[in-house]
Amino acid sequence: MRCWTSVGILLVACTANGDEPANSGSAESLEASAATSVEGTESGDDDAMESSTGSSSTGSESASGTSAPESSSAEASETSDETKFDLGIPDVWVVQSSCKVGTGLNAIGDCGERAPPGSFEPVVQWKFSPEGDPDSIVTPLVINLTDDNDDGAIDLCDTPDVVLVAGLLPGSVGAEGRLYVIDGATGIVHFTIEHTVSGNVTPAVGDIDGDGLPEIVTLDATQAFVVFEHDGTLKWRTPSSWNAMHTIVGQPFSYSTSVALADVDNDADVEIIVSNQIIDHEGNLPLVLGDDPGEWSSTVPVDLDGDQDLEIVLGRSAFHHDGTPHFMTDLYPGYPQIADVDDDGDPEILLTNFNGISMLEADGAIRYSDLRPTGADAIGTTWLRPATFHDFDGDGAPEFALSSANQYSVYEADATIVWTAPVLDASGIAGSTAFDFLGQGAAQAMYADEQALFVFDEFGGVLLDFPRSSLTLTEYPVVADIDNDGSAEILVVSNSGGATIQAIADIEDRWIQARRIWNQHAYHVTNVREDGTIPQFETPHWTELNTFRTNAQIEGGNICVPVPEG
Numbered sequence: 001m002r003c004w005t006s007v008g009i010l011l012v013a014c015t016a017n018g019d020e021p022a023n024s025g026s027a028e029s030l031e032a033s034a035a036t037s038v039e040g041t042e043s044g045d046d047d048a049m050e051s052s053t054g055s056s057s058t059g060s061e062s063a064s065g066t067s068a069p070e071s072s073s074a075e076a077s078e079t080s081d082e083t084k085f086d087l088g089i090p091d092v093w094v095v096q097s098s099c100k101v102g103t104g105l106n107a108i109g110d111c112g113e114r115a116p117p118g119s120f121e122p123v124v125q126w127k128f129s130p131e132g133d134p135d136s137i138v139t140p141l142v143i144n145l146t147d148d149n150d151d152g153a154i155d156l157c158d159t160p161d162v163v164l165v166a167g168l169l170p171g172s173v174g175a176e177g178r179l180y181v182i183d184g185a186t187g188i189v190h191f192t193i194e195h196t197v198s199g200n201v202t203p204a205v206g207d208i209d210g211d212g213l214p215e216i217v218t219l220d221a222t223q224a225f226v227v228f229e230h231d232g233t234l235k236w237r238t239p240s241s242w243n244a245m246h247t248i249v250g251q252p253f254s255y256s257t258s259v260a261l262a263d264v265d266n267d268a269d270v271e272i273i274v275s276n277q278i279i280d281h282e283g284n285l286p287l288v289l290g291d292d293p294g295e296w297s298s299t300v301p302v303d304l305d306g307d308q309d310l311e312i313v314l315g316r317s318a319f320h321h322d323g324t325p326h327f328m329t330d331l332y333p334g335y336p337q338i339a340d341v342d343d344d345g346d347p348e349i350l351l352t353n354f355n356g357i358s359m360l361e362a363d364g365a366i367r368y369s370d371l372r373p374t375g376a377d378a379i380g381t382t383w384l385r386p387a388t389f390h391d392f393d394g395d396g397a398p399e400f401a402l403s404s405a406n407q408y409s410v411y412e413a414d415a416t417i418v419w420t421a422p423v424l425d426a427s428g429i430a431g432s433t434a435f436d437f438l439g440q441g442a443a444q445a446m447y448a449d450e451q452a453l454f455v456f457d458e459f460g461g462v463l464l465d466f467p468r469s470s471l472t473l474t475e476y477p478v479v480a481d482i483d484n485d486g487s488a489e490i491l492v493v494s495n496s497g498g499a500t501i502q503a504i505a506d507i508e509d510r511w512i513q514a515r516r517i518w519n520q521h522a523y524h525v526t527n528v529r530e531d532g533t534i535p536q537f538e539t540p541h542w543t544e545l546n547t548f549r550t551n552a553q554i555e556g557g558n559i560c561v562p563v564p565e566g
Contacts, residue, residue, distance in 0.1 A: 099157040101531045108544050111512075111553050111560035115438040119510035122455075122464055125489060126187030127499035133166040133178055135495030137473040138202040139258075139431070140164050142480040142491070142518040143214050143532050145181055145205075145230045146190050154213060154230065156531060160184040160482050160516045162491060163216060166500050167199035175199040176221045181232065184482030184489075187503060193232040196221055200473055201274075202258035202298075204520035207533045208270040208281040214519075214532035217261065217272055223254045225272065225279060225286075238283035240274070255295040256429070256473050258521035261528070262301035263536050264310040264321035270534045271321075273299050276314055278321075289319040292333050296429060298386055298474065300336050300522045303540055304347060304362040310538065313338065315351050318364065327364025331355075337549065338524070339389040339398045340542035341413035347542050348413075350400055356383045357402075357415050371415045376404040386431030386474055386521070389548040393418065393458050394442035394564035398546050401432050401445045408432075408447045408454070419460030425449040428472025431521075434550045435479040435488060439512040441564030443550065446477045446490070453477055453492045453504075466504065469497040474521065479551045481516045488514035488551070514551045515559070525552045525559070 141163040148158040162184050167177030177199030181190045193216075197203070203218035208227070215235060216228040227235040240254065260273040270281045275294035278287040292314050301310040304318060304326060311318045316331040334353025341348045341359070348367070351358040355378050358369040376382050387402035392410050399418060401410045405426045410418040427450060434443040444463060445456045450472055455464035470493070478491045487509035493501045505511070519528045524541040528534055545552055545561065552559045 099153070099155040101156070101529050101533065109558070109560050111439055111555050111562040113439050113512060113555055114562075115440075115510045115512055119438060119506060119508070120455075120463055121507040122466070122490075122504050123507045125483075125503040125505040127502040128164075128180075128182060128187045128189070129500040130164075130166050130178070130180055130189070130192070133168060133180075134500055135169055135199075136164060136166045136177075136493035136500050137200060137471060137475055137495050138165045138493070139475045139521055140478055140491045140493055140501055140518075141203060141205050141520070142184065142478065142482055142516065143205040144516070145214060146183075148183070156516070159484055160480065161190065162482060162501070162503075163203065163205055164493070164501050165197065165199060165201075165203065165218075169199075169495070179203070179216060179218075179228070179232070182501075184503070185484070191232050193228055195226070195228070195234055197226060198223070198254070200256045201254060202474065202521040204259035204261045204272075205532065206261045206270070206519050206528055207531075208261060208272065210268070210270075212533075217259050219254055219257075219259075219274065225274070225283060227272075227283070236283045238279065240277060241286055241288060257294055257297045258299075258474065260299055260301055260520050260522050261534050262310055262538065263534055264301050264312065266309050266536055268536050271301075273301055273312060275299055276312075278312065287323050289314065289323055290317055290325070290328070292317065296335075296381075296384060296474070297333075298335055298521045300338055300524075301527075301538075302338055302347065302524075303538065306346075308537055313349060315349075315353065318349075327360075329360070329364055329366060331358055331366070331369060334358075334384055335386045337387045337389060337400065338542065339400075339546050339548050341389075341398060343397065345543070347540065350387055350389070352383055352385055352387050352402055354378060354381070354384050357411075359413070359415070368415065372404070373411065373415050373417050374404045374407045374409055374420060376407060380426075381405075381429045382426075384429050386429075386476065386549065388432045388434050388445075388550055389546070390434040390436075390443040390445075390550050391441065391546075391564070392434065392443055392445060394440070396564060401434065401447075403430065403432065403447060403449070408445070408449075408456075410445060410456075410460070419456075421454070421456055421460045421462065423447060423449040423454065424451055425472050428470070429474055430470070430472040431474050431476030431549065433476050433479065434547075435514060436553060436562050437488060437506075437511045439553060439562045441562040446479070448472075448475070448477050448492050453490070455490075466492070467498065468492050468494045468502070470495050476549070478518045479514050480518045481514050484516065485509050486513045487511045512553050512562075513555070515554055518551060522549070523551075524548050525550075 162182040164180040176196040179193040275297040276289040300313040304311040315336040317328040318326040332353040337350040349360040355370040356372040359367040382405040409420040436443040453466040490504040526539040526541040
């Protein structure tokens with residue numbers, strides 16, 4: 001049996017917190033003060049980590065075909081006006097009121113807050129498993145979709161919501177899933193969207209039509225684009241041009257892809273990007289970029305050439321928003337990750353593909369290609385893994401982290417290994433993330449393999465080895481302040497056994513506050529405001545944070561950057 005293990009960590013089981021409403025599926029909520037210690041408990045112990053079960057979502061049906069939400073508890077709904085929110089990034093928006101995002105000029109400052117020593121004692125805040133849809137194999141998302149305080153507005157004074165895609169073995173060909181919108185504080189389901197979606201595509205959430213409310217954008221099981229309003233109402237559906245199966249793996253061309261949202265041409269209208277296809281916010285006329293396949297992709301819209309409008313980075317190639325090439329290479333397709341690795345003010349593109357690791361300049365010039373530093377062979381998807389950029393060692397420069405099947409490593413920009421830790425993930429292509437939970441200027445790397453969620457310290461030591469089960473597609477853990485308590489939480493999904501999704505928090509909520517949003521697979525902070533609006537002019541993230549696929553720390557309502565110790 002696999003045991004819970006930790007280094008200086010108290011691991012605590014989840015217990016039910018109050019009665020569940022009929023439409024909640026199975027959600028269990030934990031108050032830290034009532035937590036029960038199970039340190040050293042084996043993962044086979046049902047009291048420690050059993051998959052929760054319960055009644056299916058029921059209740060009256062709305063006109064949209066979604067189950068009507070039930071009211072959350074008062075504890076989940078109440079939010080102090082004094083709560084500190086992330087309301088700004090430079091040159092785009094600053095605080096106007098305690099609940100709204102405004103516009104103006106404000107620079108990112110240094111973070112002053114640090115967590116007290118010994119502040120890494122994770123507990124399960126809640127877990128949820130929908131009846132009939134026990135498996136999730138895509139990244140969960142965080143955004144505000146519901147008016148929790150009943151003031152007639154959905155804004156930053158409401159509790160963030162978690163968007164979960166779950167189904168039955170959703171990694172399989174053409175598998176269907178459903179969308180669940182979950183209260184971030186309690187794990188109770190607000191509503192379920194009954195219109196089936198692809199079980200292996202990561203959605204994106206954000207305001208695509210300028211109405212001040214976010215939409216949920218994804219593909220359905222037929223590979224059509226589909227958009228839902230914030231309350232689950234079907235907004236529109238339009239076919240994509242993916243109409244064939246990949247001849248090698250027998251999967252749809254859109255298999256295990258992800259959605260991105262951006263205003264690529266600065267016209268105040270949001271575009272939807274999935275792999276090499278772009279459509280407008282009304283679902284009109286997809287623009288197809290090149291001939292890169294659609295499967296296993298996480299396309300990144302960013303400004304590579306400094307002209308303010310965005311290029312669409314597929315990995316080995318990038319295109320201008322009108323479809324003309326920015327650059328094209330002969331490298332194998334793969335995942336792009338973007339940061340300024342040499343402090344020259346220009347971004348570089350880390351490409352991870354079947355053959356290994358490559359680094360490209362912003363104009364497509366190849367710095368190095370197809371490196372395999374851990375010695376792992378280029379077999380199957382060993383190196384085809386989404387990566388993350390962050391400062392992992394407190395030196396003020398970004399490193400990157402990714403898995404190569406059974407090794408998880410942090411690398412310097414030149415692909416020199418900083419440290420390597422053993423993991424178990426030969427079956428899939430799971431992604432990576434990081435967060436500076438303690439505010440010390442050096443982030444903790446996170447990876448979820450086939451059996452566990454790991455959190456590593458700056459030397460590769462295991463801070464957390466938390467049971468989860470997955471066939472591992474491109475999903476990865478997410479860090480956000482999901483309950484407006486001023487402290488970050490971790491979300492991790494499972495399939496093939498265990499709770500479908502779990503929220504993990506510090507037992508005393510001492511972790512540094514993260515933004516309360518995570519809206520897409522290629523998340524890089526400046527791509528979305530915290531209220532879900534998409535900026536018309538996106539600030540290049542490498543000029544301010546220089547991270548990728550990580551969340552930002554906030555302090556006093558604004559994004560800040562921790563100062564490394566020493």
